Amino acid sequence: MSGLENLSPAQIKQLQRVFYAVDRDEDNYITSDDVNKTLRSLGAKDATTEAPSYLSTDVVGTQLSDRGLDATSFLTMMGNHIGVLSDPRKLLDAFESFDERDEGFVDVETVHEILAGDQEAIDKLLVPAYLDRTRKRFEYRKFVAMLGMCPCEELA
Structure with missing residues (x-):
């Protein structure tokens, strides 16, 4: 079962907004640099070392492309995580x-x-x-x- 199946249309729309907010350079991929900048803007003290862990294989569930995490992969990943908390x-x-x-x-x-x-x-x-x-x-x-x-x- 794909993680996308766990998401309602409203959740997909919200998560798309999150994706584009994190994609700081607007290249349609979330990279460690994008996550680093987002974490810093949220006040994380150790964003540089923290950022790669958000894109690790354990979190994403699959190997990232060389460019980073695309929107579909992001939504699938989030669907897998959110599915557990469906109510x-x-x-x-x-x-x-x-x-x-x-x-x-x-x-x-x-x-x-x-x-x-x-x-x-x-x-x-x-x-x-x-x-x-x-x-x-x-x-x-x-x-x-x-x-x-x-x-x-x-x-x-």
Whole structure:
């Protein structure tokens, strides 16, 4: 089964926007340099060493072309990852059960506890794009919205 089959038309449209936002040089391929620049713009401190890991064979699921990751490969990859989280309401409900004030945030320490020390999963979730300014709270509604799983207005 192709990862694209796991995506709704709305998700595909959202992920296409993400692809073109990351494709900084507008060559229709995402390269390590594109990811590096995107991570830096999101406040990542070690973007240069972090960027290649986002395009590794383990993440992408296949060998990249010499030019990088094209849009179809990106959508397929994301479909494979998102397919596991096909019900956004369940994911939101899970996070909301830890959000006592209903603010859309979960303490970073709580995320560490939930993921039981799975450092790889922790590193993928706790990136600057999903953290507040203090870097002590994870903005889970933004995370779910960025997955392209549902429109932002449904998350408030």
